[in-house]
Amino acid sequence: MSDRSRALESVSAEPGVVKPDPVLIVDSVSKSFGALRAVDVDHMEIQRGTITALIGPNGAGKTTLFNLLTGFDRPDQGTWTFDGQSLKSLGAHRIARTGMVRTFQLTKALTRMTVMDNMRLGAGNQNGESMTRAMIPSIWAAREREVTDQATELLHRFQLHHMRDEYAGTLSGGQRKLLELARLLMSKPRIAMLDEPMAGVNPALTESLLEHVKNLPNEGMTVMFVEHDMDVVMDISDWIVVMGQGRIIAEGRPHDVAQNQEVIDAYLGAHHEDTSVYDQGPVEIDHDLALRVAAGKTA
Amino acid sequence: MDAIAAGLSLAIGPLAAIYAINAIGLNVQFGYAGLLNFGQVGFMLVGGYGLAISVAVFGVPFWIGVAIGLLAAVGLALLLGYPTLRLRADYLAIATIAIAEILRLIVNTKSLVNFSGGSFGIPSAVTDNIGFSDTYYAIGERFFALFGSTLAGNFFRVGFLKIDGRGLWTMIVGWTLAAIFAFFVWLLMRSPWGRVIKAIREDEDAARALGKNTFVFKMQALTLGGVLGGVAGMLFVLLPGTVSPNVFLPILTFYTYAIVLAGGAATVTGPILGSVVFWFLFGAIDNALRNSSTFASVAGPMVLGLVGLGLMLVMIFRPQGIVGNKQEMILDV
DSSP states (O other), X not given: OOHHHHHTTTSOOSTTOOOSSEEEEEEEEEEEETTEEEEEEEEEEEETTOEEEEEOSTTSSHHHHHHXXXXXXXXXXXXXXXXXXXXXXXXXXXXXXXXXXXXXXXXXXXXXXXXXXXXXXXXXXXXXXXXXXXXXXXXXXXXXXXXXXXXXHHHHHTTOXXXXXXXXXGSOHHHHHHHHHHHHHHTOOSEEEEESTTTTOOHHHHHHHXXXXXXXXXXXXXXXXXXXXXXXXXHHOXXXXXXXXXXXXXXXXXXXXXXXXXXXXXXXXXXXXXXXXXXXXXXXXXHHHHHHHHTXXXX | OHHHHHHHHHHHSHXXXXXXHHHHHHIIIIIITOOOOOXXXXXXXXXXXXXXXXXXXXXOOHHHHHHHHHHHHHHHHHHXXXXXXXXXXXXXXXXXXXXXXXXXXXXXXXXXXXXXXXXXXXXXXXXXXXXXXXXXXXXXXXXXXXXXXXXXXXXXXXXXXXXXXXXXXXXXXHHXXXXXXXXXXXXXXXXXXXXXXXXXXXXXXXHHHTTOOHHHHHHHHHHHHHHHHHHHHHHHHHTTTOBOGGGOOHXXXXXXXXXXXXXXXXXXXXXXXXXXXXXXXXXXXHHHHHTSTTTXXXXXXXXXXXXXXXXXXXXXXXXXXXXXXXXXXXXXX
16 A cells, blocks of 8 residues: 555544545536536545546546646536635636646647657746747757657657657557547646546556556656556555535545445446435446446456 | 740749749748648739739829839738638638629729729720839830840840840849749748748647747738749739730639649749749740641640649649658658
């Protein structure tokens, strides 16, 4: 057990529980699309330096919550702070600059740019991104060399270096996921928000991608990720937050969540005594996932 | 042979230079930043009218008139971009094509006849305004004097092209400016600024997620392209020394799109080569039709169809354009 999971050892496994050292605190954030309440989170805290998984059946509001927290969508109400700073009224690019950087469910490799240019784009503090200064290379050339060195090192680490001068559009789906993660690291984020980082990645690459994600806390980063592959979730998470129907229905260490009746019900769409939470229509079921959660399987 | 000569003449002439500048501007917007500006002619119009009205009607010095023309293009870019650049790309396309037409109808309005000359344009008999191109050609006269020649009333030969002094002067100014602007675009697009611009074209959300204020970048690209359109518009009215609303038709924008695509979008030299090729085809086909006894009477509409066919052939056999990158084209999904 790592130090970081030890910090969460004494935290009780209940929705909205207070953490010893939260880096992200979410309060009463909600968002409706018409009559559908897509997200309705009363309170959520993310422990600094941990890997937190956000799971839940399809349509539970995980990606919408990600969009709200990272400024890609506006909540109807609610506040959230990142390291004490309120992000409520900031645009997506301002939130990214505070150190909360996200990836997307559908990979956004910039296909008609080279792998190296994709990487360089991730870096901040580049004066040459000002239109007037851009025309005088001597202003930005030094920073560009720094950025290129940083990118070269990351590309080696992510085994993409041989592709550095190729268009990103020539990469395989899995390599694009790797590139997106590496590009995110170029911005030196303090919290990485990964939306299904393993989706569509073949098993061999999953291993390497997992290793990279697992290592992020060692570099002082907090990780929050949405994932459907339960083996991955159980393997790398220090903490799991479960959403259903827009709410947080459970939280806990992997073994807490695997045994949680509400989670099992949410995934199976079971007939629970208290149906009020689920009476808004049938829950789409991922049977494979549900059965593994129900069996309490951990990798 | 006559047709080839006519094509070559048009390809290097002042009109091709003006379109090259216009296309360099549109290429910044559409080719590099992915902004669908369907109203480039609107930028030409405000540039041309901005210069003409301020000099001919309000009597300001020529260079201030030029500055006003440029500012008008900047103003139009801000006006168009502010409400639409936060929205999906299609909205800019709708807004630009609409406002270009609105502007043309406004300057055409009868009640503005003392201001814009209405449908008569500037200068016109109904208003006693002065020629706005006098200073421009006076500068040209001094330039020609450097080579011991005179501009007014003189004719020159450049290859197949026979051209009067005024046309040659705009040709020199136009191609020089086109080269300078292409150089600036090259400088910009190899910089980190250009990288962000291209990233926005590829996926705006990805750029935002990496902390780039995409709204500002898009506004800058729209403005830069618009200002180049304004410059093209000024040369466009200085060449004849007159301005009239009925030349600023939407088809000018579509010619410019054809030039950008034929030359190669998102390339530095593409708009220049595209303009040369486009006007070569135009000149050659037009000449051939006019000299044939069968088609002479329908040459006007037919030349458009045949130029379109020529461009289709370019797109079929070189879909990336003349200097475009084939691989980029294949990756375009």
